[in-house]
Amino acid sequence: MKTKPGRGKHDYRFFEDVYEVVKLIPAGRVSTYGAIARYLGAARSARMVGYAMNKCMDRPDVPAHRVVNRNGMLTGRHHFSPEFPMDERLRREGVQVVDDQVQEFEKRFWDPQRELL
DNA sequence: GCTGTGACTTTTT
DNA sequence: TAAAAAGCCACAG
Numbered sequence: 001m002k003t004k005p006g007r008g009k010h011d012y013r014f015f016e017d018v019y020e021v022v023k024l025i026p027a028g029r030v031s032t033y034g035a036i037a038r039y040l041g042a043a044r045s046a047r048m049v050g051y052a053m054n055k056c057m058d059r060p061d062v063p064a065h066r067v068v069n070r071n072g073m074l075t076g077r078h079h080f081s082p083e084f085p086m087d088e089r090l091r092r093e094g095v096q097v098v099d100d101q102v103q104e105f106e107k108r109f110w111d112p113q114r115e116l117l
Numbered sequence: 118g119c120t121g122t123g124a125c126t127t128t129t130t
Numbered sequence: 131t132a133a134a135a136a137g138c139c140a141c142a143g
Contacts (some may be wrong), residue, residue, distance in 0.1 A: 032125090034125065047124085051124075075125085079124060
């Protein structure tokens with residue numbers, strides 16, 4: 001991803017690239033804000049990834065529930081609709097979640113840098 | 118174009 | 131070991 005050809009550096013949309021990566025996360029797997037930020041070449045912009053997620057709530061095509069913090073904790077569950085909670089969506093995909101914590105997080109972790117190359 | 122902000126992460130008390 | 135502080139930066143107003 002990163003900057004697309006033909007698109008000036010000024011027009012670079014960080015959020016758009018975040019969404020693209022998030023959409024690539026396979027069902028039943030989870031990734032982290034930091035990993036996504038690193039893959040996009042903005043290692044110090046992990047917060048921005050979370051910020052992007054906040055804005056993507058009106059985008060059904062972005063599985064924001066598969067993005068957690070580096071400890072596998074569902075820090076953003078309160079931003080989801082109460083009728084479709086983050087942990088419930090994950091469980092439906094086969095991810096065990098106990099007390100806002102992804103179980104076997106290291107095995108579920110999906111690193112775009114490694115998996116996507 | 119300056120200011121505040123945040124679904125993070127790392128370092129320092 | 132747990133809590134607090136500090137970097138970090140794209141985006142919105």
